Amino acid sequence: MGIYKKVYDFAAKAGSLEGYVYPREKVDISYLPRWSDNLVEQYWGLPPEVREEFQSLCDQTLGRTIQSLLPILGEDHEVIKKLKALVRGKLPSSSDDFPHRR
Numbered sequence: 001m002g003i004y005k006k007v008y009d010f011a012a013k014a015g016s017l018e019g020y021v022y023p024r025e026k027v028d029i030s031y032l033p034r035w036s037d038n039l040v041e042q043y044w045g046l047p048p049e050v051r052e053e054f055q056s057l058c059d060q061t062l063g064r065t066i067q068s069l070l071p072i073l074g075e076d077h078e079v080i081k082k083l084k085a086l087v088r089g090k091l092p093s094s095s096d097d098f099p100h101r102r
Contacts, residue, residue: 003050010042014061021068029079035080043086048050049102059089060099068095070082 001009015043017035043051043058051058066083073080084091 003047006046007050007054009045009058010039011061013042014039014058014065016063018061018065020074021065027042027069027072032069032073032079036079039064040082040086055088059087060092061090062087063091064065064095067092067097089096 015033018100020031039062043075062083066080066087069083071079
């Protein structure tokens with residue numbers, strides 16, 4: 001798979017996870033360990049210079065995902081730890097913390 005496809009695949013899966021866990025009444029957490037494992041594998045499978053290009057966007061997407069999951073799973077859950085390992089910057093303040101576009 002080419003690098004552009006790998007980046008797209010990672011981004012699509014990260015965005016899908018964010019949408020899946022966005023605050024709602026029921027989240028089937030049985031999917032989360034495999035989903036997070038796949039994201040971790042994909043992320044680290046990309047070259048460092050490629051990750052650097054999209055890291056700030058990744059921080060936002062996965063950060064909002066983490067904020068959605070914290071009330072459900074708690075700070076010490078393995079899924080939270082795995083996702084936090086992919087975030088380099090500050091976590092967004094909430095699951096609704098979207099940067100304003102001009």
